Amino acid sequence: MKIYLHERGIICTGKAWQVRRLLKQYTANYTYVKEWIEDGKSQQIKVQSLKNHPFEKKT
Structure with a gap:
């Protein structure tokens, strides 16, 4: 189980x-x-950027 917080x-x-x-x-x-x-x-959990994310919309 993985959680990606963006x-x-x-x-x-x-x-x-x-x-x-x-x-x-x-x-x-x-x-x-x-x-x-x-x-x-606030809990210092790594919040990832959506840049280069596989589900990101292509512009």
């Missing part, structure tokens, strides 16, 4: 049941994804 969102990878369990756990603490990202920044 400036514009969150990407969770893993088995479907792992992702569902993780999201249920985080809904107890956070209402919005924005809150999750801000809390990650």
